Amino acid sequence: MAKAKNGDTVKVHYTGKFEDGTVFDSTDGREPAQFTLGSGQLIQGFEKALIGMNVGESKTADVSQDEAYGPRNEQMKQVVDRSQLPPDLDPQVGLQLQVNNPDGQPVIVTIDNVSDSDVTLDANHPLAGKDLSFDIELVEIV
Secondary structure, rough: OOEOOOEEEEEEEEEEOOOOEEEEEEEOOOOEEEEEEEOOOOOHOOOOOOOOOOOOOOEEEEHHHHEEEEEEOOOOOOOOEEHHHHOOOOOOOOOOOEEEOOOOEEEEEEEEEEEOOOOEEEEEOOOOOEEEEEEEEEEOOO
């Protein structure tokens, strides 16, 4: 039986959980997710877990933050004056916004703190700094 390897396009069912068991993402009730291994579409730890799996095989992979979205980087936070926000925006902690970085590329940021005069925007990935666990089933090698 063929084992999943770099370059293969695979279909997988997965459930991603935090250390406390809280589910943050899952293909449960949906079509399997499709990825090409080695193409940079997946976090390193998830991809490593898939390499060598057989179709129909299931496993649980514990992925450290270093092989997931990395540690949180406080330098990716920026405090901006509320006057720089659209006037109709009601900033709330946890709200995600799309902003452009200095070279014009769009970046998703999360509002981390709100005061009367300013707002803290956090460009870290929401899962940065977290160890993750994935229940993975390799459904098909396309």
